[in-house]
Amino acid sequence: MIKEVSYNDILSLFKGYKEDYVISMSNNSKYYAYELNNEYIGFICILDLDTELEIIDVFVMPEYQGNGYGDKLLKYILDNYKNRNYFLEVNVNNERAINLYKKNGFEILTIRKHYYKDEDAYVMSKGGEIHE
Numbered sequence: 001m002i003k004e005v006s007y008n009d010i011l012s013l014f015k016g017y018k019e020d021y022v023i024s025m026s027n028n029s030k031y032y033a034y035e036l037n038n039e040y041i042g043f044i045c046i047l048d049l050d051t052e053l054e055i056i057d058v059f060v061m062p063e064y065q066g067n068g069y070g071d072k073l074l075k076y077i078l079d080n081y082k083n084r085n086y087f088l089e090v091n092v093n094n095e096r097a098i099n100l101y102k103k104n105g106f107e108i109l110t111i112r113k114h115y116y117k118d119e120d121a122y123v124m125s126k127g128g129e130i131h132e
């Protein structure tokens with residue numbers, strides 16, 4: 001079951017996993033957590049920007065990865081926020097996440113150098129064009 005939770009819920013539920021991670025605190029940010037057998041095993045964070053939707057982060061706890069939960073979280077957003085131009089940034093070395101996004105119709109638009117300090121990011125989109 002996927003349900004909406006608050007920013008503070010994310011911080012407490014995923015304590016130890018996301019300590020060094022700064023999640024956007026914009027008013028338009030929304031967080032959805034995956035609950036399995038009374039345990040929270042992952043979440044997705046989005047920024048709802050009218051016609052655009054930014055996927056800020058998708059996370060599945062290591063022991064639950066590779067079982068389709070990341071895919072379910074992403075599909076939940078695509079199903080519940082239809083007809084948007086979806087954007088995201090992903091580390092160019094994060095093959096697993098890139099595959100997940102490609103599988104759901106995302107394409108690489110461009111590369112952002114040093115987006116993660118020493119590493120680069122792909123900007124990926126489904127439905128959107130980049131104007132810069």
Ligand SMILES: CC(C)(COP(=O)(O)OP(=O)(O)OC[C@H]1O[C@@H](n2cnc3c(N)ncnc32)[C@H](O)[C@@H]1OP(=O)(O)O)[C@@H](O)C(=O)NCCC(=O)NCCS
Pocket residue numbers: 057058059060061064065066067068069070071072089090091094095096097099100103
């Ligand atoms: C990226 C992440 C969210 C994916 O979630 P997941 O539950 O492990 O992935 P799923 O089991 O739903 O797999 C979905 C797709 O991802 C890809 N994938 C999954 N495991 C993979 C692996 N070991 N290697 C390459 N691709 C892989 C596949 O395309 C897979 O689809 P398929 O099973 O039909 O082939 C998860 O691995 C994670 O939390 N990673 C750490 C945090 C992170 O990097 N988040 C992304 C930030 S942009």
